[in-house]
Amino acid sequence: MRKFIKRFYLVIILLFLYIPIIVMIAQSFNAGKSRAVWEGFSFRWYAELFADSAIINALSVTLTIALLSAVISTILGTLAAIGIHAMKKRPQAMMMTITNIPMTMPDIVTGISLMLLFMFAKVGRGYWTMLLAHITFDTPYVILSVLPKLRQMNSHSYEAALDLGATPRYGLTHVILPQIMPGVITGCLLAFTLSLDDFTVSYFTTSPLIQNLSTLIYSKARIGIEPTLNALSALMFAVLLLLLVVVNYRAAKVEKAQQGQ
Amino acid sequence: MIEETHLIDLENISKEYDGTTVLANMNLYIRKREFVTLLGPSGCGKTTTLRIIGGFEYPSTGRVLFESKDITNTPPYRRRVNTVFQKYALFPHLNVYDNIAFGLKLKKLPKKEIEEKVNAMLELVNLKGYGKRGVDALSGGQQQRIAIARALVNEPEVLLLDEPLGALDLKLRKEMQLELKNMQQRLGITFIYVTHDQEEALTMSDTIVVMKDGRIQQIGDPKKIYDEPKNAFVANFIGESNILEGVMKKDELVNFAGHDFVCVDYDFEKDEPVDVVIRPEDILLVGEDAGQLIGTVKSVLFKGVHYEMMIDDGQFTWKVHSTAMQPQGSRVGLSIIPFNIHIMHKPAPIPEKEAEK
Amino acid sequence: MNQIGSMPSWAIWAVLAFFILVMAGIIFIRSKRGKDNLHRGTTAFASPYTLWMIIFTVLPCLLIGYYAFTDSTGTFTLQNFAHFWDSNYAKNELYMQYGPEAAALIRRGTVNVDTLTYSLWMALLCTIICLILAYPTAMIMADRELKMSSAIVVLFVVPMWMNFLLRTIAWMSILEDQGLINQLLSALGMPKAQLMYNNNAVLLGMVYNFLPFMVFPIYTVLGKMDYKLHEAAQDLGANSFQTFIRVTAPLSLPGVISGITMVFMPSVTTFFIPRILGGGNTMMFGDLIESKFLTEGDWNVGSALSLIMMVLILISLGILRKADPEGEGGGLM
Numbered sequence: 001m002r003k004f005i006k007r008f009y010l011v012i013i014l015l016f017l018y019i020p021i022i023v024m025i026a027q028s029f030n031a032g033k034s035r036a037v038w039e040g041f042s043f044r045w046y047a048e049l050f051a052d053s054a055i056i057n058a059l060s061v062t063l064t065i066a067l068l069s070a071v072i073s074t075i076l077g078t079l080a081a082i083g084i085h086a087m088k089k090r091p092q093a094m095m096m097t098i099t100n101i102p103m104t105m106p107d108i109v110t111g112i113s114l115m116l117l118f119m120f121a122k123v124g125r126g127y128w129t130m131l132l133a134h135i136t137f138d139t140p141y142v143i144l145s146v147l148p149k150l151r152q153m154n155s156h157s158y159e160a161a162l163d164l165g166a167t168p169r170y171g172l173t174h175v176i177l178p179q180i181m182p183g184v185i186t187g188c189l190l191a192f193t194l195s196l197d198d199f200t201v202s203y204f205t206t207s208p209l210i211q212n213l214s215t216l217i218y219s220k221a222r223i224g225i226e227p228t229l230n231a232l233s234a235l236m237f238a239v240l241l242l243l244l245v246v247v248n249y250r251a252a253k254v255e256k257a258q259q260g261q
Numbered sequence: 262m263i264e265e266t267h268l269i270d271l272e273n274i275s276k277e278y279d280g281t282t283v284l285a286n287m288n289l290y291i292r293k294r295e296f297v298t299l300l301g302p303s304g305c306g307k308t309t310t311l312r313i314i315g316g317f318e319y320p321s322t323g324r325v326l327f328e329s330k331d332i333t334n335t336p337p338y339r340r341r342v343n344t345v346f347q348k349y350a351l352f353p354h355l356n357v358y359d360n361i362a363f364g365l366k367l368k369k370l371p372k373k374e375i376e377e378k379v380n381a382m383l384e385l386v387n388l389k390g391y392g393k394r395g396v397d398a399l400s401g402g403q404q405q406r407i408a409i410a411r412a413l414v415n416e417p418e419v420l421l422l423d424e425p426l427g428a429l430d431l432k433l434r435k436e437m438q439l440e441l442k443n444m445q446q447r448l449g450i451t452f453i454y455v456t457h458d459q460e461e462a463l464t465m466s467d468t469i470v471v472m473k474d475g476r477i478q479q480i481g482d483p484k485k486i487y488d489e490p491k492n493a494f495v496a497n498f499i500g501e502s503n504i505l506e507g508v509m510k511k512d513e514l515v516n517f518a519g520h521d522f523v524c525v526d527y528d529f530e531k532d533e534p535v536d537v538v539i540r541p542e543d544i545l546l547v548g549e550d551a552g553q554l555i556g557t558v559k560s561v562l563f564k565g566v567h568y569e570m571m572i573d574d575g576q577f578t579w580k581v582h583s584t585a586m587q588p589q590g591s592r593v594g595l596s597i598i599p600f601n602i603h604i605m606h607k608p609a610p611i612p613e614k615e616a617e618k
Numbered sequence: 619m620n621q622i623g624s625m626p627s628w629a630i631w632a633v634l635a636f637f638i639l640v641m642a643g644i645i646f647i648r649s650k651r652g653k654d655n656l657h658r659g660t661t662a663f664a665s666p667y668t669l670w671m672i673i674f675t676v677l678p679c680l681l682i683g684y685y686a687f688t689d690s691t692g693t694f695t696l697q698n699f700a701h702f703w704d705s706n707y708a709k710n711e712l713y714m715q716y717g718p719e720a721a722a723l724i725r726r727g728t729v730n731v732d733t734l735t736y737s738l739w740m741a742l743l744c745t746i747i748c749l750i751l752a753y754p755t756a757m758i759m760a761d762r763e764l765k766m767s768s769a770i771v772v773l774f775v776v777p778m779w780m781n782f783l784l785r786t787i788a789w790m791s792i793l794e795d796q797g798l799i800n801q802l803l804s805a806l807g808m809p810k811a812q813l814m815y816n817n818n819a820v821l822l823g824m825v826y827n828f829l830p831f832m833v834f835p836i837y838t839v840l841g842k843m844d845y846k847l848h849e850a851a852q853d854l855g856a857n858s859f860q861t862f863i864r865v866t867a868p869l870s871l872p873g874v875i876s877g878i879t880m881v882f883m884p885s886v887t888t889f890f891i892p893r894i895l896g897g898g899n900t901m902m903f904g905d906l907i908e909s910k911f912l913t914e915g916d917w918n919v920g921s922a923l924s925l926i927m928m929v930l931i932l933i934s935l936g937i938l939r940k941a942d943p944e945g946e947g948g949g950l951m
Binding site for chain 1: 656663677685751754755770786791894904927
């Protein structure tokens with residue numbers, strides 16, 4: 001009985017989290033435009049989706065910015081983490097404070113402060129300023145995912161490589177990098193996800209002409225969201241879910257293979 | 262055999278870290294094929310010395326010479342020296358074979374030659390057939406052997422070992438001590454070995470360098486260090502000791518524990534205060550009336566080969582090792598032959614701050 | 619209204635160039651000054667990042683400070699902060715611009731201090747509700763008897779992959795007058811309820827969005843907890859309630875604190891959720907700042923408000939840090 005209550009509670013909480021998603025997906029298949037009235041099943045919005053240039057543009061902005069900012073912040077952040085790890089205590093503490101600023105700062109302040117900077121430097125806001133902003137808030141997360149891996153690493157690993165004749169460059173690429181790779185990948189994925197989902201910072205650092213999905217949705221929220229947007233996010237959701245299943249399935253297979261050895 | 266030519270010279274090496282002195286004006290030479298042990302408590306600077314020879318730390322002042330050539334600023338990858346690190350520092354992303362082959366691949370040796378050398382090394386460390394295994398799956402002792410193999414396969418002039426046996430259990434440690442010593446003699450490589458374990462140092466070394474607070478206290482072969490410690494610190498650190506305050510009455514006569522004793526030391530000033538060191542196994546238990554001193558047995562511990570007794574003569578509690586047990590509470594006589602009384606100059610006065618430690 | 623418009627643009631670039639040069643100089647000097655070991659060379663790897671952060675984080679923060687302490691002509695003033703405390707400021711401004719009718723229209727919510735109090739109150743409520751909902755959830759997820767697979771965590775992550783604006787908007791179709799709940803109510807013959815455009819709707823939206831951020835850190839800490847501790851407590855005579863109060867709860871504190879931080883901070887500053895679900899009847903501090911910058915174009919007061927919010931957040935972080943000095947509360951990952 002107690003087990004039942006526990007399970008029931010969990011189901012209720014999950015239902016709370018999933019109800020809006022179910023509603024959204026249902027709406028994307030609704031033949032009518034109304035949010036409330038079910039007018040029959042249809043793929044109409046999925047078809048219209050690809051004809052809507054505003055949405056397709058926003059999607060490409062969102063995806064390219066997420067990809068670019070993830071790659072750049074991963075490079076910047078991984079290098080920084082290696083550098084910070086090698087520092088003495090005091091400069092290290094200083095670097096960690098700087099790293100923590102954008103993480104403790106509310107998104108809205110990050111967005112506004114960057115907006116002020118771009119206006120101050122007379123840089124017109126648009127695609128590139130949004131990219132710069134995304135790299136800025138992504139990089140600290142990369143650092144925080146890589147640093148623990150560096151700390152876990154045997155502190156003499158790098159020295160051992162150089163001792164055995166490796167140049168510093170070879171030691172970094174062939175000894176340190178492989179060992180911190182899981183952290184680098186986590187950081188990269190985290191950066192990608194954060195960038196994909198960001199609204200507030202993008203809102204302040206781009207112009208109304210260059211919109212990503214979030215700012216597009218925001219601009220349409222008042223007048224009413226078209227089901228095409230629901231269709232789009234249902235599609236993205238499905239793709240991500242599929243990816244997750246594939247990755248998990250492969251991980252399980254690898255694990256099984258290893259156990260079989 | 263050890264050759265007389267100096268392989269490595271450390272000249273006036275000092276090292277400061279954020280204002281604290283880790284090494285103070287150190288001079289040391291190491292000969293070819295010598296097994297040198299740097300021995301001392303933690304924080305004495307022994308590991309820093311090793312890391313300076315390896316090229317991982319740069320001295321604040323002074324020079325490092327290798328075959329009389331200055332290598333102070335040579336990076337580790339251009340030194341003919343290899344290191345076995347504390348906790349081994351094996352590369353977890355590589356298997357045993359690739360760990361050992363790491364240095365050879367960097368030298369761009371032909372594949373076949375690498376394979377031969379790695380396999381020979383695996384045989385040398387008794388791990389034939391382990392090449393394909395991951396290093397994390399190995400036991401501490403096996404990892405240790407891989408670390409040694411990984412360094413030795415590069416045929417270095419000098420092998421640096423930083424407390425390599427520290428993580429092993431007692432029995433394995435003793436086995437590895439012998440194995441390492443054998444390996445060193447067979448391969449004819451110079452070993453520089455860092456440890457805080459005096460027994461390990463005595464077992465393996467040709468030369469022991471005892472260090473404390475960044476300064477060398479004594480250099481010598483194990484027997485000399487044990488039998489003729491230069492000061493109370495060395496005496497106390499190497500083996501067990503009774504250390505007493507004494508006064509040198511004249512040549513070959515010293516007063517301590519309220520009595521005059523004949524000894525073999527001379528060249529002291531008259532009535533110079535000295536430290537007197539007597540090893541516990543050098544005190545003979547005799548009948549009550551035959552002893553130079555008389556004391557009461559306070560406690561008895563069985564230590565396997567001998568008994569350890571604490572004997573109070575009213576002024577000082579002596580630690581005595583003997584195979585014959587005297588029951589607790591009994592009165593015994595203590596006798597010390599002149600040869601076993603070691604007299605040392607008091608250490609030069611040191612600033613109070615350091616003295617507190 | 620762009621005050622720096624009067625400043626020649628070469629001066630702006632000169633300031634930027636100066637900053638970059640100073641940084642480069644510092645890095646250069648540091649690398650020259652005696653290397654004491656092998657690793658010091660690698661510290662230079664952090665310099666691109668350092669430079670980046672100075673331009674895109676430190677400098678922008680300084681700009682906010684600059685605007686907060688100057689007026690529209692660029693002279694030093696504390697007036698922007700005075701406006702924050704002067705609860706009549708907004709009314710006066712409207713009065714002057716539009717006359718008494720406009721000023722009379724304003725009820726609560728437009729005055730700065732009221733807005734801040736209201737935001738803090740809402741954020742506090744949201745945090746408490748999240749904690750009450752999340753703690754049992756995390757406990758059930760970490761419960762060994764139930765043998766939950768680790769996939770359960772994924773179930774909490776998956777919703778976050780959908781754009782959070784769309785998810786929030788989806789609540790509209792559930793709550794609005796013609797929404798699902800009201801359709802259900804009228805089908806049952808009951809009167810319609812006004813569910814949207816009030817505090818409760820905003821609160822619901824906030825709890826919905828931030829709940830996972832409370833669940834994860836608590837789950838991480840509970841999951842890592844040594845199960846033998848429970849057995850030990852019970853062995854020593856504690857019943858399950860006592861075990862919870864004396865062992866589980868104190869040990870999970872780091873997770874709770876990190877959860878509180880992760881929920882409270884974004885709740886205070888959210889401006890999207892109140893806009894959508896509050897329908898403009900409510901105004902939160904994030905709203906206020908946004909409208910100061912983008913609607914009113916008053917950078918100076920906007921910056922002052924941002925600064926006040928930053929200080930508040932730093933203070934609350936400081937208090938939380940005190941409660942969990944090691945900062946061992948698990949984060950998202």
